[in-house]
Amino acid sequence: MVAYAVGGVVLLAGCAAMPDSGDLRGVESTPRQDPQVRVFAMPPREDAPPADIVQGFLEALTSDDPHYETARKYLTGDAAKSWRPDESATVLAGGPGTESDHSGNREDANDYSVTLTGTRVATVDAQQSYAPADGVYRESVHLTRDGKSKQWRIDSLPPGVVMGKSDFQRNYMSVNRYYFASNTPVRAAAETGPVREPAAVADPVYVRRRVDPMTQVVRSLLSGPTSLLGPVVRSSFPTGTALAKNAGSLAPDDRSKLTVPLNDKAARAGADKCDEMAAQLLFTLQNLTPAVQEVELRSGGEQLCSLSEDRAETVATRGSAQRPDYLYFVDDQDRLVRIAAGSNGTRAEPVPGPLGEGHQALRSVAVSRDEHSAAGIGLDNKLLYVGSLVSGGSLGDPVLASQGKTESDRLTPPSWDAQGDLWIADRNPADPRLLLLKEGAGDPVEVRTPGLDGRVQAVRVAADGVRIALVVEKDGKRSLLIGRIERDGKAGDVPAVTVLELRSATPELEEVTAMSWAGDARLVVVGRERGGVQQIGYVQVDGSTPEASVPAALTGVKEIAATEDERLPLVAYSEDLIVRLPSGLQWQKVTEGTAPVYPG
Numbered sequence: 148m149v150a151y152a153v154g155g156v157v158l159l160a161g162c163a164a165m166p167d168s169g170d171l172r173g174v175e176s177t178p179r180q181d182p183q184v185r186v187f188a189m190p191p192r193e194d195a196p197p198a199d200i201v202q203g204f205l206e207a208l209t210s211d212d213p214h215y216e217t218a219r220k221y222l223t224g225d226a227a228k229s230w231r232p233d234e235s236a237t238v239l240a241g242g243p244g245t246e247s248d249h250s251g252n253r254e255d256a257n258d259y260s261v262t263l264t265g266t267r268v269a270t271v272d273a274q275q276s277y278a279p280a281d282g283v284y285r286e287s288v289h290l291t292r293d294g295k296s297k298q299w300r301i302d303s304l305p306p307g308v309v310m311g312k313s314d315f316q317r318n319y320m321s322v323n324r325y326y327f328a329s330n331t332p333v334r335a336a337a338e339t340g341p342v343r344e345p346a347a348v349a350d351p352v353y354v355r356r357r358v359d360p361m362t363q364v365v366r367s368l369l370s371g372p373t374s375l376l377g378p379v380v381r382s383s384f385p386t387g388t389a390l391a392k393n394a395g396s397l398a399p400d401d402r403s404k405l406t407v408p409l410n411d412k413a414a415r416a417g418a419d420k421c422d423e424m425a426a427q428l429l430f431t432l433q434n435l436t437p438a439v440q441e442v443e444l445r446s447g448g449e450q451l452c453s454l455s456e457d458r459a460e461t462v463a464t465r466g467s468a469q470r471p472d473y474l475y476f477v478d479d480q481d482r483l484v485r486i487a488a489g490s491n492g493t494r495a496e497p498v499p500g501p502l503g504e505g506h507q508a509l510r511s512v513a514v515s516r517d518e519h520s521a522a523g524i525g526l527d528n529k530l531l532y533v534g535s536l537v538s539g540g541s542l543g544d545p546v547l548a549s550q551g552k553t554e555s556d557r558l559t560p561p562s563w564d565a566q567g568d569l570w571i572a573d574r575n576p577a578d579p580r581l582l583l584l585k586e587g588a589g590d591p592v593e594v595r596t597p598g599l600d601g602r603v604q605a606v607r608v609a610a611d612g613v614r615i616a617l618v619v620e621k622d623g624k625r626s627l628l629i630g631r632i633e634r635d636g637k638a639g640d641v642p643a644v645t646v647l648e649l650r651s652a653t654p655e656l657e658e659v660t661a662m663s664w665a666g667d668a669r670l671v672v673v674g675r676e677r678g679g680v681q682q683i684g685y686v687q688v689d690g691s692t693p694e695a696s697v698p699a700a701l702t703g704v705k706e707i708a709a710t711e712d713e714r715l716p717l718v719a720y721s722e723d724l725i726v727r728l729p730s731g732l733q734w735q736k737v738t739e740g741t742a743p744v745y746p747g
Contacts, residue, residue, distance in 0.1 A: 185211040185357050186317075190220045197259040197290045197299045204301060205243060205263075208232070209314040211357045223291065223302040234273050235307030236319070236353075239265030239284055242311035259290040263305065268312050269691065275352035276373040277321070279654045279690040284309070320356045321691060323349035323668050324368045325430040326380035327423065327463060328613050330634050345423070346565055347430055347465045348380050348611040349667035351689055360435060362397045365407060366390060368431050375648055379613040379631055383423035387412040391446070403440035404453075405432065414446040425454035426462040466610025466711030467667045472518055474708070474718055476725055476743040481508035483521055486737070488745065489715050493738050501534045501542035511560035511742045515567055516610065518746050520587060522569055528557035531571060533587040546584060547591055551575035559605055563587075563747055564632075565612035570594075572603035572617075579603065581617075583644050595645040601626075608632075609664055610711045610747060614688060615646055616670060618659050627653040627662055627672055629688045652690045661719075664747065665709035669693055671717060673704045683707070683717075701726070701734050710745040718743040 188207035191200055200221050207218035219227040248260035267280040286305035293300060310318070327345035350372050354363045369389055372380050391408040399405040407428060416424060425442045432439040433456070443453040460468055473485040475498070483502040484495035497503035502512070502521050509523040514536070522533045530545035549557035551574060561571040569587040573580045579602045582591040601621030608615050617628045630649040636642035653659055656674035660681065665671040668688045675681045683698045698717055706720040717728040718737070725737040 187212055188217040190217055191298070191300075193298075195299065197261070200290060200299045200301060201245060201261055201288060204304075205309075208308045209310050209318055211318075211355070213358045215308075221301055222304070223293075223300045226300075226302050226304065230304065231306065232308050236271040236315070237267065237284060237305075237307060237309040238269040238271070238280075238315045239309065239311050240268050241265065242314070243284070243309050257292045257294075259299070261288050261290075262286070263288060263309060265309075265311075269315075271319070271353050274370075274373045275354060275367060276375065277351070277353050277687075277689040277691045279651065281654070318356055319353045320360070321351050321353055321687060321689075321693065322360070322364050322367075323351050323431065323434040324364070324372070325427050325434075325465075326350055326372050326376065326382050327427075328611055329379055329381040330613075344462065344464050346611050346613075347426070347463045347667075348376065348613055349434075349688075350376050350380070351668045351687055351691075353691075359396050361405075361432065362390075362394075364431060364435055365397055365428065368427060375631065376613070378647075379633060383416070383420050383427060385412050385415045385420075399439050403438055404443060405439045405441070406443045406445060409444060409446045409451070411447055413444065413451060414449075416451065418452065421452035422454055422462045425452055426459045429454055429456065429459050430463075430465060465667060466664070467713065469516070469610065470712050470715070471516075471710055471746045473514075474743060474745055475512060475514050475521070476718075476720075476740045477509050477512060478738075478740045480505060481510075481526065483509060483512050483523060484740070488710075493736075495738060495740070498536050499538040500536045500540045502532070502536075506542050507532055509742075513561040513563055513569070513744060514746045515563040515587070516565060516746045517567070520563075520567075522561040522563070522571075522587060524558050524560060528554045531558055531561065533569065533584075546588060547571065547573075547582070549573045549575055550578070559603065560742065560744075562606045562608045564608040565610055570606050570608050570615070572606050574602055574604065576602070581606070581646065583642075585642075592642065592644055595643070596630075596649070597645070597647065598649060599628075599646075605662065607662060607664055607670075608747070609667075611667065616652075616662060616664065617646075617649070618662060619649075624657050625659045625674075626651050626656070627659045627670070627674075627686070650690065652686045652688060654690060661704060661707045663707050663709040663745075664711055665717070666711055666713050669695070669713075671698070671707055671709045673707050673719075683719075698728055699733050701728075706742060708743040708745050710747070715745070718745075 188210040204221035215232045244264040246262045263286045265284040267282050267284050270280050271277050289303035290299050291302045325347045328348050354360050389410050391410050394408045429442045441455045444451040471488045474488050475485045478484045482505045483498045485498050486492050486495050502523050508526045510526050511524045514521045529549050531547035533546050534542045551557040556574050559572040561569050567586050569584040571582050581594040583594055584591050601619040603617050604620050605618035613632050615630050615632055618625055619628050628649040629652050630646040633645045634642040657677040659674040661673040662670050670686055672686055673683050685693050685695050687693050703722045704719050708718040719726050720741050725740045725743050726734045727737055728734050
């Protein structure tokens with residue numbers, strides 16, 4: 148491969164020979180380039196042999212050509228018309244290998260076949276949704292020589308595009324689009340009851356990094372949520388809303404305001420819906436770039452509404468915008484204690500109420516998102532208690548008991564959702580269950596988990612109320628699975644709750660030790676690969692690896708705590724100590740204690 152850098156543009160050209168003996172060879176991935184440099188492919192040269200046509204086409208797939216016009220030049224006319232590069236992307240561990248057909252086809256004939264080979268890592272579908280993949284990749288490419296021009300061109304090829312992992316990381320980036328939870332009203336403080344503001348839900352997709360990403364992302368948001376989240380989220384954009392035909396490329400002005408021209412379908416929305424539409428756009432675009440601080444929606448030359456950054460948080464709630472007051476943990480006297488979130492303090496104070504007064508020795512805890520209630524598990528993991536964080540309250544009887552014979556076969560640490568309901572798993576091998584207690588009280592509702600294969604070892608519900616993270620053990624392996632929460636039943640009724648579409652977020656890890664939500668669509672995970680050592684890292688809900696830096700190494704981590712507000716430090720329980728990780732620094736000792744948690 149030869150690369151030419153001209154005025155910030157890199158030109159790619161294939162120059163390798165195709166083996167006709169059937170040997171396996173690799174098409175090298177493009178070297179990492181400066182992210183500001185745009186990469187364009189070279190068109191096929193005159194009289195290029197089929198080897199160079201295949202090589203050049205594969206390299207053209209990794210370029211920044213907006214509509215793959217150069218790649219299409221390697222195809223016959225019919226193939227160029229029918230090929231849909233946006234239909235899918237297949238990501239391989241390395242660049243795709245090529246293996247010539249053994250049928251005896253030679254370059255001096257009028258057709259030629261080659262097989263693309265590799266090991267699958269992931270796929271991106273037509274909705275731009277990422278999913279981990281594995282197994283062998285083998286797809287055929289057929290070339291023919293044009294009868295008039297005598298030029299080789301590809302007339303049959305696999306759907307979509309294919310590239311190596313390093314090229315994918317250079318060409319694509321993950322962006323959270325935002326929709327609204329359709330069946331999980333958010334609770335405010337306990338005394339005020341439900342509030343109207345909907346909960347914003349992050350729906351990550353992958354877009355091409357240097358092909359007008361802002362316009363790409365807006366079009367993607369308007370197209371609607373991915374099928375994975377579709378049943379539990381809604382969009383405030385009226386059906387059929389799209390960018391106006393003359394919209395062109397979108398960019399904010401010098402006051403950080405982005406004007407988005409929409410078609411006439413958008414004009415049907417009322418003022419409140421328009422604010423929600425603008426909030427969806429603003430949350431989404433701020434995940435792409437901080438350059439957008441205000442969004443103005445227009446249709447037919449008229450302003451529909453305008454929403455600034457500071458007002459968006461009154462339109463909808465986001466987990467990443469909800470800053471907790473305290474970090475909580477269990478001290479050396481088995482009481483629930485707290486330290487101001489984000490502080491440098493090391494002196495903890497007992498929480499108000501019975502769980503902080505030592506009435507019941509605790510093993511693990513969870514604090515509701517409004518920080519008015521807490522749940523605690525007794526030392527032997529057998530009993531679950533729920534109490535108010537108000538001085539003078541009494542603890543009362545346990546609200547749940549496990550019949551498991553050993554500590555490891557009893558209750559997991561609990562987790563509170565955005566509605567004030569409490570989630571927990573009973574690990575009793577004779578009756579393993581995922582349970583929900585409405586507002587932390589009453590008879591537990593058994594959550595249906597069709598397709599779950601294994602026993603739940605840990606539970607964490609996302610702030611958006613529609614996602615749940617489970618550590619599931621099977622055959623000695625512990626994996627992190629992310630599922631969608633669906634609720635049937637009207638407000639006030641005991642709901643029928645189901646967790647669906649459970650998918651692995653850590654396919655490369657054999658042993659997940661601990662996890663916590665660490666963003667609207669991101670978790671921090673402690674685990675190890677097969678034969679490896681324990682490590683701490685971030686994963687996206689779709690199983691991809693975010694671009695965030697890896698946390699500093701820490702040995703012996705048993706528990707980890709994070710919050711959707713990514714500005715707050717990670718906190719861990721390691722080597723009988725509570726430690727925290729301020730941004731860009733090393734782990735620091737806080738105090739003795741166990742079971743650190745932020746609200747949730």
